[in-house]
Structures are given as structure tokens and as C-alpha cells.
Amino acid sequence: MSTQAVLLITSAVFCLGIYGILVRRNAIGVLLSIELILNAAAVNFVLFGSARANVHAHAFALFIIALAACEAVVALAIILALSRSANTVSVDRINLLKG
Amino acid sequence: MGMAQTDIIRTVAFGLISALVLVSAFWVVTLTNLFRAALSLGLVLVGVACLFLLMAAEFLAFVQILVYVGAILTMVIFAIMLTGKLQTTVDAPSRSCGLLAAAASGALFAILAAAILGFPWPISNQTEVVTPAAIGQQMVTTLVLPFEVISLVFVAVMIGAMVLAAGRERAKKGRVG
Numbered sequence: 406m407s408t409q410a411v412l413l414i415t416s417a418v419f420c421l422g423i424y425g426i427l428v429r430r431n432a433i434g435v436l437l438s439i440e441l442i443l444n445a446a447a448v449n450f451v452l453f454g455s456a457r458a459n460v461h462a463h464a465f466a467l468f469i470i471a472l473a474a475c476e477a478v479v480a481l482a483i484i485l486a487l488s489r490s491a492n493t494v495s496v497d498r499i500n501l502l503k504g
Numbered sequence: 505m506g507m508a509q510t511d512i513i514r515t516v517a518f519g520l521i522s523a524l525v526l527v528s529a530f531w532v533v534t535l536t537n538l539f540r541a542a543l544s545l546g547l548v549l550v551g552v553a554c555l556f557l558l559m560a561a562e563f564l565a566f567v568q569i570l571v572y573v574g575a576i577l578t579m580v581i582f583a584i585m586l587t588g589k590l591q592t593t594v595d596a597p598s599r600s601c602g603l604l605a606a607a608a609s610g611a612l613f614a615i616l617a618a619a620i621l622g623f624p625w626p627i628s629n630q631t632e633v634v635t636p637a638a639i640g641q642q643m644v645t646t647l648v649l650p651f652e653v654i655s656l657v658f659v660a661v662m663i664g665a666m667v668l669a670a671g672r673e674r675a676k677k678g679r680v681g
Contacts, residue, residue, distance in 0.1 A: 407625070407627075409620055410518070412620045413620060414522045414525060416620065417526055418529045418548070419616075420609040420610070420612050421532070422529075423608070425532065425533030428533070428601065429533070431538055433587070434533075436580065438533055440545060440572075441532060441545070444552050447552070451556055451561050451564060452559060454634065455559040455561060456626075458632040459634070460638045460639055460642045464642050470568060474576055475657055475658065477576045477579060477580065478661050478662075479664060481579055481665075482665040482668035483668055484583055492590065494587045
């Protein structure tokens with residue numbers, strides 16, 4: 406398990422997440438892609454932290470997981486509110502703030 | 505079990521786990537059925553927890569399983585079920601848009617891969633392991649500010665999510681009744 410191999414895997418997951426954000430129309434689908442990106446970042450933190458036995462890197466991976474939970478909670482609350490008020494979950498058709 | 509044998513087992517395990525992560529990450533972004541995409545995200549999360557275990561970060565692996573697979577995934581599946589009738593059956597992108605997005609993310613991956621392969625990474629000969637006790641110690645000493653800020657964020661998120669999800673009608677009803 407070399408550093409390069411893990412970095413290639415996480416970059417692939419990161420780019421798949423970018424692709425998902427670009428092509429998904431359902432807001433929950435976009436959220437799933439964002440979770441992929443956050444996971445790739447967390448793995449990179451742990452990888453570099455483990456190579457040098459750095460505690461801060463592990464702590465920051467922990468913070469990433471905590472903030473991902475916060476982000477998912479707020480995003481899902483917004484999606485539920487939108488599904489009630491705008492009657493859609495498609496990011497293309499959410500234009501309440503459009504002038 | 506000799507040192508070489510352990511290395512071989514670790515390499516095989518890493519190969520299997522990374523294949524699992526890559527295939528299920530691909531499913532997450534390509535499956536048109538959103539429920540199946542969420543279940544594939546669960547596979548990715550379990551795979552990432554296994555990667556944490558391989559990197560000797562047991563505590564993070566447990567947190568990953570508990571928070572991500574236990575809490576976030578359950579919530580996402582709930583949201584998919586609650587908004588189920590609004591979802592169109594086909595969530596596929598239009599052809600040109602999908603091709604453009606694939607080209608953009610493919611180019612990004614090519615740049616990243618070139619940078620990663622071109623850099624001489626030092627071979628890690630790690631001997632000490634980050635223990636949960638060490639993480640906890642840092643949390644209450646040098647990282648105490650981020651720790652406190654994140655608890656504030658948690659409170660804000662809880663209140664905000666409740667206000668958002670309760671909706672205007674229910675809030676009004678509560679005021680009247």
C-alpha cells in the first residue's frame with residue numbers, strides 16, 4: 406500500500422464526486438456526490454497523518470466527518486422544505502430567488 | 505506469519521478495498537435509481553472505513569461507521585423516501601451535458617494523477633500509531649478552539665434544521681394553538 410496508490414484512489418473518488426455534482430439533477434444526488442468528495446479528503450488527511458504519526462491530521466479527519474454530518478442535516482432539511490414549498494427536488498427547477 | 509506474508513495480505517486487502525470503493529463510487533454517480541445510489545454510497549463509506557483500518561486509524565474507522573453509515577446514510581434514505589413522489593423516474597443527464605462533465609472531471613483526474621505520479625513520495629516507515637488517547641489529548645489542549653467552535657456549529661445546525669424542516673404552516677399552527 407504505497408502513498409501513490411492511495412492518492413490515485415482518492416483522486417479518482419474526488420473526480421467521480423465532481424462528475425456527480427455536475428450531472429445529477431436531483432438535489433439528494435448532488436449531496437451524495439459531495440459526501441464522496443469529503444470522504445476522499447478525509448482519507449488523504451489520514452494517509453499523510455499516518456505516514457508521520459501526526460495526531461492533528463487524524464483530528465482534522467474527525468472534524469471533517471463531524472462537519473459532513475452537519476452539512477447533511479442542513480441540506481436534507483432544506484431539501485424537505487423545498488419539496489414542500491416549491492414541490493420539486495430538481496436543482497434545475499429551483500428558481501425561487503431568480504429575478 | 506512472516507513479514508513478507510503480512511505485506512502480501514495487506515496489499516491484496518488494499519487492492520480489493522480500493523476496487524470496492526472505486527466501483528461503488530462509480531455507481532453512486534451513475535445509477536439512475538437514487539435509492540440504489542444511496543446504498544452504493546454506504547458501500548463506499550464501509551470501504552473508506554476499511555482503508556482507515558489499513559492505515560492503522562481504528563478510531564476513525566469506528567467513527568466513520570457510526571456517524572456516516574449509522575446516521576448520515578439513514579437520514580439520506582429517509583429523505584429519499586419522503587421526497588419519493590417528486591422524483592422523476594429518470595435522473596439521467598442530457599447527452600452533451602454528461603459528456604462535458606465527464607471530460608472536465610477526466611481532465612482534472614489526469615492533472616492530479618500526473619502530479620501524484622511525478623512527485624517522489626517518501627516511503628513511510630511508520631513505527632508509532634496514533635492512538636485515540638492521543639487524539640483526545642490534542643482535542644482538549646491545542647485543538648480546544650476548533651473543538652468548541654464545532655460544538656457551537658452543532659447547536660446552530662440542530663436549531664436550523666428543526667426550523668427549516670418544521671415548515672411555515674406547522675410553525676404558525678404552533679403559535680395559534
